[in-house]
Amino acid sequence: MAVTTKSIKIHSKGENDMIDLTEEISNFVKKSDISNGTITVFVSGSTGSVTTIEYEPGLIKDFPKMLDRMSPRDIDYGHEQMWHDGNGHSHVKASLMGPSLTVPFIDGELCLGTWQQIVFLELDTRNRTRNLILQIIGE
Amino acid sequence: MAVTTKSIKIHSKGENDMIDLTEEISNFVKKSDISNGTITVFVSGSTGSVTTIEYEPGLIKDFPKMLDRMSPRDIDYGHEQMWHDGNGHSHVKASLMGPSLTVPFIDGELCLGTWQQIVFLELDTRNRTRNLILQIIGE
Amino acid sequence: MAVTTKSIKIHSKGENDMIDLTEEISNFVKKSDISNGTITVFVSGSTGSVTTIEYEPGLIKDFPKMLDRMSPRDIDYGHEQMWHDGNGHSHVKASLMGPSLTVPFIDGELCLGTWQQIVFLELDTRNRTRNLILQIIGE
Numbered sequence: 001m002a003v004t005t006k007s008i009k010i011h012s013k014g015e016n017d018m019i020d021l022t023e024e025i026s027n028f029v030k031k032s033d034i035s036n037g038t039i040t041v042f043v044s045g046s047t048g049s050v051t052t053i054e055y056e057p058g059l060i061k062d063f064p065k066m067l068d069r070m071s072p073r074d075i076d077y078g079h080e081q082m083w084h085d086g087n088g089h090s091h092v093k094a095s096l097m098g099p100s101l102t103v104p105f106i107d108g109e110l111c112l113g114t115w116q117q118i119v120f121l122e123l124d125t126r127n128r129t130r131n132l133i134l135q136i137i138g139e
Numbered sequence: 140m141a142v143t144t145k146s147i148k149i150h151s152k153g154e155n156d157m158i159d160l161t162e163e164i165s166n167f168v169k170k171s172d173i174s175n176g177t178i179t180v181f182v183s184g185s186t187g188s189v190t191t192i193e194y195e196p197g198l199i200k201d202f203p204k205m206l207d208r209m210s211p212r213d214i215d216y217g218h219e220q221m222w223h224d225g226n227g228h229s230h231v232k233a234s235l236m237g238p239s240l241t242v243p244f245i246d247g248e249l250c251l252g253t254w255q256q257i258v259f260l261e262l263d264t265r266n267r268t269r270n271l272i273l274q275i276i277g278e
Numbered sequence: 279m280a281v282t283t284k285s286i287k288i289h290s291k292g293e294n295d296m297i298d299l300t301e302e303i304s305n306f307v308k309k310s311d312i313s314n315g316t317i318t319v320f321v322s323g324s325t326g327s328v329t330t331i332e333y334e335p336g337l338i339k340d341f342p343k344m345l346d347r348m349s350p351r352d353i354d355y356g357h358e359q360m361w362h363d364g365n366g367h368s369h370v371k372a373s374l375m376g377p378s379l380t381v382p383f384i385d386g387e388l389c390l391g392t393w394q395q396i397v398f399l400e401l402d403t404r405n406r407t408r409n410l411i412l413q414i415i416g417e
Contacts, residue, residue, distance in 0.1 A: 001140035001279035003314045003417050005384055036142045038179055038274060040316055042382050045391035046332045053234040054185045058217030058227065066210050066231045071344050078336030088336065092344045095331040099394070100380045102239045104181050104274040106144055111272045113184035116238070133389045135316060135382040137276060137415060139142050140279035175281045177318055177413060192373040193324045197356030197366065205349050205370045241378045243320050243413040245283055250411045252323035255377070276415060278281050 004032045005135045012048075012122035012130060015090070016064035020055045021132075022110075022117040028134055030108050037138015039110070042100045044131040047090040047124035049097035055117040064121070067093045090123040097121070105138075143171045144274045151187075151261035151269060154229070155203035159194045160271075161249075161256040167273055169247050176277015178249070180240045183270040186229040186263035188236035194256040203260070206232045229262040236260070244277070282310045283413045290326075290400035290408060293368070294342035298333045299410075300388075300395040306412055308386050315416015317388070320378045322409040325368040325402040327375035333395040342399070345371045368401040375399070383416075 006028055010019055021041070029039055041050045053059055070093070077088025101118065104111045112118070122128060145167060149158055160180070168178055180189045192198055209232070216227025240257065243250045251257070261267060284306055288297055299319070307317055319328045331337055348371070355366025379396065382389045390396070400406060 001142070001417070003279070005314060005382065007389075036144060036274075037276065040380050040382055042380075042389055043391075044389050044394065046330060046394040051234045052185060052238045054218075054230055056218070056221065058219070058221045059230050059234075061217045062227055063231045063234050066235065070209055070348055078339045079332075079334070080336070082334065082336045088340055091332055091337050092341045095329045095337075095341050096344065096375065097235065098237065098376065098379065099330045101237065102179050102181075102241055102380055104144065104179055104272045106272075111146075111181055111183050113182075113270075116183065116185040131391075133382045133384075135314075137315065139140070140281070175283060175413075176415065190373045191324060191377045193357075193369055195357070195360065197358070197360045198369050198373075200356045201366055202370045202373050205374065209348055236374065237376065240376065241318050241320070241380055243283065243318055243411045245411075250285075250320055250322050252321075252409070255322065255324040278279070 001139045002034055003137050008132050010120060010130045010132060012128050014127045015125050017122040018060045019120045020117050021120055025118055026110055029105050032136050034136050034138040035108055036106055037136055038102050038104050040100055040102050040135045042133040047087060047094050048130055049094050049121050050101040051097060052116045053119055054115040055119060087125050093123045140278045141173055142276050147271050149259060149269045149271060151267050153266045154264050156261040157199045158259045159256050160259055164257055165249055168244050171275050173275050173277040174247055175245055176275055177241050177243050179274045181272040182238040186226060186233050187269055188233050188260050189240040190236060191255045192258055193254040194258060226264050229264060232262045279417045280312055281415050286410050288398060288408045290406050292405045293403050295400040296338045297398045298395050299398055303396055304388055307383050310414050312414050312416040313386055314384055315414055316380050316382050318378055318380050318413045320411040325365060325372050326408055327372050327399050328379040329375060330394045331397055332393040333397060365403050368403060371401045
């Protein structure tokens with residue numbers, strides 16, 4: 001049993017930018033000495049998130065639209081009254097989605113479905129450089 | 140420390156079918172040689188999800204209804220324009236809920252509350268055979 | 279590699295009470311003999327949840343308000359018809375958020391962002407004593 005951790009930087013282009021991380025994460029798992037275990041993908045920050053989705057042009061817009069229905073930008077947020085940075089909606093969306101994703105792998109292969117990719121979703125209102133933690137635990 | 144992984148097939152009866160997995164997962168943990176650790180339950184696929192809930196006839200309808208409020212079937216989805224398979228709402232719901240659940244166990248017993256069951260929720264628009272990964276890490 | 283588990287009690291003050299657990303969890307990680315790994319925070323119970331958020335007076339109200347938009351208290355719930363305990367909305371919110379959070383740590387330090395705290399959110403309709411499981415796996 002061992003733990004391997006890697007910190008990566010990703011650069012988002014602005015609000016609702018969805019970035020496919022599958023290849024990078026898959027390569028990190030394959031190149032590790034660990035054959036079976038889980039990888040945890042964690043967003044250090046409170047206005048971004050990770051999940052899985054079929055990464056195609058329709059859904060990468062449909063998914064942020066659903067979050068907007070739940071938490072529109074143009075309603076009142078207590079966060080705004082204090083900080084005036086216009087991203088109250090970003091914070092509540094990120095807390096709902098959660099900052100971490102755990103994916104098992106077997107014989108070095110992520111247990112993803114054929115149409116299932118691992119993505120980062122930028123929820124803040126501008127482009128950001130993001131720090132993600134990739135941590136493998138297994139044997 | 141060790142890792143034990145099992146892939147299981149489950150058969151859903153259609154959209155919003157919620158299946159109680161608690162007994163199967165509990166038995167898998169008990170029969171393993173691992174006393175303390177976590178089990179990760181992962182859905183390989185982009186239109187199903189896992190969570191915990193009090194599994195009773197009211198909530199197994201209340202919960203899908205909430206998801207329908209957030210992402211109704213009868214609004215426009217970019218996914219539909221490209222794929223015409225009528226399940227854009229299924230995808231966005233699944234990405235919101237996330238594909239994985241992590242549950243700790245102590246002395247072979249899952250740390251669930253009395254009224255807390257582990258469930259799979261079918262979000263696709265038809266019955267499906269689903270591949271779930273159960274992975275135990277512990278000692 | 280080792281596993282260390284701790285069960286803690288927390289006391290919520292009522293519906294939507296959000297409690298900052300960061301210091302307690304951080305101390306538990308630092309005092310363990312494990313330098314690198316993940317900590318899983320798990321709510322034993324079906325009407326509470328854990329996530330990360332910037333813990334400040336605005337957001338601790340904004341976030342529950344979003345959940346209320348998705349699942350208001352004053353609509354019909356099947357759960358209510360059977361149990362008459364007035365917390366159908368609490369259950370569906372908790373199942374959406376999920377009961378567990380996984381956070382990696384490196385050299386004994388949680389990989390949280392500067393403005394990112396770990397919180398428990400009470401979703402039930404009254405004050406509760408809650409049982410949370412903290413489980414560290416690593417080396």
